[in-house]
Structure formats: structure tokens, C-alpha cells
Amino acid sequence: MKADYKNWMPKGMVLGALAVAVVFCIATVVIGIASVVGKVMLVLTILCAIITLWMFLMRRAFSYNGKRQMSKQIIDGVASYVEIPDGGKCLDVGCGSGALSIAVAKKNSNAQVIGIDRWGKEYASFSKNLCESNSAAEGVSNTSFQQGDACKLDFPDETFDAVTSNYVYHNIPSKDRQAILLETLRTLKKGGTFAIHDIMSKAKYGDMESFVNKLKDMGYEEVKLVDTTNGMFMSKWESTWMALTGSAILMGRK
DSSP, X not given: OOOOXXXXXXXXXXXXXXXXXXXXXXXXXXXXXXXXHHHHHHHHHHHHHHHHHHHHHHHHHHXXXXXXXXXXXXXXXXXXXXXXXXXXXEEEESOTTXXXXXXXXXXXXXSEEEEEEOOOGGGTTOOHHHHHHHHHHTTOOSEEEEEOOTTSOSSOTTOEEEEEEESOGGGSOOSOHHHHHHHHHHTEEEEEEEEEEEEOOHHHHSOHHHHHHHHHHTTOSEEEEEESTTTTSSOHHHXXXXXXXXXXXXXXXX
């Protein structure tokens, strides 16, 4: 049995965009481009075709079976920063298909990794059962998975020796994603480590440099914001056309 981590750009989303493009295309042919409505249909057809192509290229880049394998590079890269003491526990927020949870568990075989996710309908191919199947396929026994809400974690303060997350919080509708980060870090023990990767642009997160200083003022021993679009996980060009500009790891120790 082989692990199946799916794709961050689900096939259903690509096919859905393609179907919409086809519908607009048919409408354009039927109506004709001589009329105003026909011209609007043509523009919508072109826009949907461009979006479909973008989604297809994203899916190809993220594929674990393809040549680029950006997803695997990011997962392995984030996991490399996570150190958990023997017998310790790690929380992975928004575990999806279990990829980061499993990577961290492999690297820290004497620790327990708990992955949580709401497994929403927009990512219907991701599930708790999939996470557990992937763990079994990878021969990993130090993981567990449960449903949870990143905005209100069902864990007491200072429960975990490490917390991780990858490309999760930017998907949560919120006017204050820094508050969601604080909710995650609330569960981190004194002396624990964290590695959170996301699109931490100013538009999505506000001033993250100020947030780094805020954490330091709160007593965190080490806090860094590491740009991952400078060749670490992707090139500047890739981050631009993939709409991943601002991707960075917030990492350090409490």
C-alpha cells in the first residue's frame, strides 16, 4: 500500500472550472459574438479558460507523482525545523491528508503527533480515514487524527512541545489571522518549538514583522520569519504565478 496525499489543487476544482468554461464557450457559439451578450460570453469563456489552465498547472506542480513535487518539498522542509523531545507531543493544525503530521512523526519517532482538521467539503478528498491510511502506509504509528477548529482549539494552554501548520490559516475567513496564530501558540509549552508556513502577506496577515516583535515582547526566546519564495521552497517567479507571494515560515521557540 502506498500513501496517497492527494493534491492541494483538487481534481474536482479543475474539472469544475473546465466545465464552466465549456458552458460559456457553448453559449458564445449559440448566441454569436455580434451581440453584446455574445461578447460578454466570449470574455467569460476566455477568463474561465485562463483560470482552468492556472489550476491545471498548479495541480501539476503540487503533485507528489510529478516532476516538480512542490508539496513534498514544502512538507519535508517545514518538518525539518521541528524538534520534539522523546515522549513529547506535537500539534499539527489543518493536517489535511496527514502529510506534515506524518513527516514530523517520522523525524521524531519517539514523540506523538496529533493532527487536527475540519475536513471541509471544499477538500472532500481529505479525511481522517485518509490520514490514518497514509500513516499506516508509511509505517508510522506515533500519529493520531481528530476533527478540530483552528480558531478555537480544544486543548489547554501549554499542552504541546511543538506546533506546526502548513498553508492553512489564509483559507480561514478572518480579519485577524494573527489572532489565529496566537490561538495556536497558546497551546505551546514553555521551551517548545513552532514552525508555521503560510501566505503571510500584509494583505492576509497585516504587519508580520510587528507580530514577530510582539512575540518577542511576550517572552518568546526566538522568533523568525523566513521567506520561502527565494528558492527555499519555490522561486520568486513560481510564487508570483501561483499566487503564493508572501509565503513564509514563522518559526522559533517559546
